[in-house]
Structures are given as C-alpha cells and as structure tokens.
Amino acid sequence: MxxxxxxxxxxxxxxxxxxxxxxxxxxxxxxxxxxxxxxxxxxxxxxxxxxxxxxxxxxxxxxxxxxxxxxxxxxxxxRFYPFLFDRKKKKVFLALDPNCAFVRENNKNLEFEEYTRSLIELVQNKGYLDILKNNPFLAQEYEGVKDLIELKV
Ligand code: SF4
Incomplete structure (x- = not known):
C-alpha cells in the first residue's frame, strides 16, 4: 500500500x-x-x-x-523531501534540509511554518512510527540537516 x-x-x-x-x-x-x-x-x-x-x-x-x-x-x-529522518547514534529525528532552495526562500514564511508544525504532529502518529520501525534504513546520518524533533521509534 x-x-x-x-x-x-x-x-x-x-x-x-x-x-x-x-x-x-x-x-x-x-x-x-x-x-x-x-x-x-x-x-x-x-x-x-x-x-x-x-x-x-x-x-x-x-x-x-x-x-x-x-x-x-x-x-x-x-515526496517527503526536504524533510527526512536523521539518525544520530541511537536517536532518530525528523529533520529538515536547510540547503533545499525552497526552504531557503520560505523558511520564514507562515505557511511553511504551519506545514512544518503539522508534519511534526503527523510523524509522531503510530502509523508513521511504524513506517520507521519497518524501514529502519529510512533514518540515515545526514550532514548539515536541522533536527526538528526526536522520534520515539
Ligand atoms: S530521486 Fe529519482 S525517483 Fe526521486 S524524484 Fe528524483 S528522479 Fe524521481
């Protein structure tokens, strides 16, 4: 699915x-x-x-x-980019790539802030945490990303 x-x-x-x-x-x-x-x-x-x-x-x-x-x-x-799942040792974070051109232009934009807030809520739902549990390779060690929230995977 x-x-x-x-x-x-x-x-x-x-x-x-x-x-x-x-x-x-x-x-x-x-x-x-x-x-x-x-x-x-x-x-x-x-x-x-x-x-x-x-x-x-x-x-x-x-x-x-x-x-x-x-x-x-x-x-x-x-589809998820410029958001991604960042691994730091045993921790996993929802993160944002500040090098994305759209993020650079819009990160102070209210609509983008609201979208980011809604995504932070969304990824803490069981369905998303299950996706991460079933696909642990989604969380990689990315350089230069901005961690937004730690996920309880
Ligand atoms: S990385 Fe490949 S599959 Fe993904 S959007 Fe770019 S061209 Fe398409």
Missing part, C-alpha cells in the same frame, strides 16, 4: 532547481530508499553517472528537462 503524503513544494519550483536527484557519490545517503511496501510497486532506484560530469544522478531523472520519469509514482522519500 502506498504511503499517503502530500508534498508542499510545487512541482514548478523543483523543475527550475538543479539540486535534487543528483549526488556526489554513487553510494550517497541522500539517494532515495524504497519502503518495503514500495519495492513491488516502484522500479528499483539506480544511481548512475551523470552525463558528461563527475557526479551521479538518479536513473529516473531526465537530465534534459529535469523531470522525474516516475513523478506520479515517485517513492515516499522523494
């Missing part, structure tokens, strides 16, 4: 940005990880060398028009 989650960032904003879906390493922790329930529904995510560059991109990214080829069916982690 697909985890229901509505991304706040408009698609048009992401299409103009060349930040996401690109990685400095093939084994980057920033690459999307599929939930157990997505493994039968979403094609395996492959991180491949970027055309003409030293970096890597998600194999689902069409680098010409910057579109995700599986946008309507993209994994939960792609």
């Amino acid at each position: 697909r985890v229901s989650f509505k991304q706040m960032i408009p698609q048009e904003f992401c299409l103009k940005c060349r930040g996401c879906c690109r990685f400095s390493r093939q084994d980057s922790v920033w690459q999307p990880h599929l939930l157990e329930e997505e493994k039968s529904e979403v094609a395996k995510i492959q991180i491949v060398p970027a055309p003409g560059g030293n970096d890597f991109i998600c194999g689902n990214l069409s680098s010409g028009d910057n579109k995700c080829k599986i946008y309507a069916n993209r994994p939960f982690e792609c």
Whole structure:
C-alpha cells in the first residue's frame, strides 16, 4: 500500500532547481530508499553517472528537462523531501534540509511554518512510527540537516 503524503513544494519550483536527484557519490545517503511496501510497486532506484560530469544522478531523472520519469509514482522519500529522518547514534529525528532552495526562500514564511508544525504532529502518529520501525534504513546520518524533533521509534 502506498504511503499517503502530500508534498508542499510545487512541482514548478523543483523543475527550475538543479539540486535534487543528483549526488556526489554513487553510494550517497541522500539517494532515495524504497519502503518495503514500495519495492513491488516502484522500479528499483539506480544511481548512475551523470552525463558528461563527475557526479551521479538518479536513473529516473531526465537530465534534459529535469523531470522525474516516475513523478506520479515517485517513492515516499522523494515526496517527503526536504524533510527526512536523521539518525544520530541511537536517536532518530525528523529533520529538515536547510540547503533545499525552497526552504531557503520560505523558511520564514507562515505557511511553511504551519506545514512544518503539522508534519511534526503527523510523524509522531503510530502509523508513521511504524513506517520507521519497518524501514529502519529510512533514518540515515545526514550532514548539515536541522533536527526538528526526536522520534520515539
Ligand atoms: S525517483 Fe524521481 S524524484 Fe526521486 S530521486 Fe529519482 S528522479 Fe528524483
């Protein structure tokens, strides 16, 4: 079953940005990880060398028009970004990536603050905590993220 989650960032904003879906390493922790329930529904995510560059991109990214080829069916982690689950030793936090261009432009915006507050409530629901328990690899050690709240996983 697909985890229901509505991304706040408009698609048009992401299409103009060349930040996401690109990685400095093939084994980057920033690459999307599929939930157990997505493994039968979403094609395996492959991180491949970027055309003409030293970096890597998600194999689902069409680098010409910057579109995700599986946008309507993209994994939960792609829809959840710029929020993510950050692991620090044995603790897990809901975190925000301040390097996301949308976050940089909107983090003082009331609507974004309200959205963040509602997400903090949402992820403390049993359903979300169960997702984390069943998919422990969702929580990675991310550098430079802002931890928002510790989760009792
Ligand atoms: S699946 Fe789509 S949205 Fe997710 S990283 Fe790949 S190209 Fe980007």
